[in-house]
Amino acid sequence: AVFAAPGLGFYISEQKAHALVDMWREFDASTVCEEGGAAGEGACVWPDPRYTCSDTDNRCSYWAELGECMENPRYMLMSCARSCGSCFLKDKNYRCQRNETAHRPAISEKGEVNAMFEDVTTSETWKKYSPKIHSRDPWVVTFESFMSPEEVDDFLSQHMNFKRSVDAGALQPDGSFAEIRSMGRTSSSFWCTDQCWERPIMTKIAERISEITRIPVDNGEYPQVLRYDKEQEYTQHHDYIPGHLDLPIGPRLYTFFVYLSDVEDGGETHFPLVNDLKVKPKKGKAVLWPSVLDRNPLMKDRRTKHAALPVKKGRKYAMNIWLHMYNFHDYFEIGCTG
Known part of the structure; x- marks a missing residue:
């Protein structure tokens, strides 16, 4: 409660x-x-x-x-x-003051973003997830078999109370973001906190993402599960939120996006500034990209703006996990994450 x-x-x-x-x-x-x-x-x-x-x-x-x-x-x-x-x-x-002793930055040096992507695309360790490079500058990598069909079914077996998705507005004095309902974002979403977060399948997914990205589990936002019905979409946007720089969690470094269903037609993730790349949804597949620059992980990489194209036939389920520079979970508990 x-x-x-x-x-x-x-x-x-x-x-x-x-x-x-x-x-x-x-x-x-x-x-x-x-x-x-x-x-x-x-x-x-x-x-x-x-x-x-x-x-x-x-x-x-x-x-x-x-x-x-x-x-x-x-x-x-x-x-x-x-x-x-x-x-x-x-x-x-x-x-909302950051504990600099307890919470160290996940990335502290130039080159760490590139090093992580080089590792996940070349190391034998990650071949079981079938990584595929779509772009190196900026990086966009898919994992064709990140979750098994059984794992996806297990995750989706829980009750989820979906509500209309909203965008983040201006940062308020109390540390929250104003909510904006936009005609450009018409999906529904469910935040995987509390009992959802504590399920064994969610623990397994979170630890897997942490191992791949080298970002601690506690630096990740609680997953946002998405549902797109026919004609629903999210027009071009960027996951980097400037207001996060004024909060102890720091910027979103990476987006780890997991498809939880196949889609009969439409629903691709579109990167217009990355060779017009369109990633087709597939159950269990994941996409990983940075929101920040390798040379300065506090700065936005504008090239990774993207869109969820309209679903033309069927229904799309997916999951966002945003990974931050600093601990997210501890600051969430005192209302300092926006």
């Missing part, structure tokens, strides 16, 4: 509640400025939380006195933030 926090653009699970309680306990009020004033040099970082939010229920102060801020943090820390003294948790500039 999850709770939608009023005024905060993310959901609070049990894990998130524990993480936020830890931050609440460790908060040093001496670093907060008084209203209209300033603390000593280097000490004043955020505005006084007493003046930045309010409670959503007039009973909050009573509940806080009873100890509910600790007993029921999923609700109290956000809905009764003023009474609990937790307004600061709504500010991404406090909540």
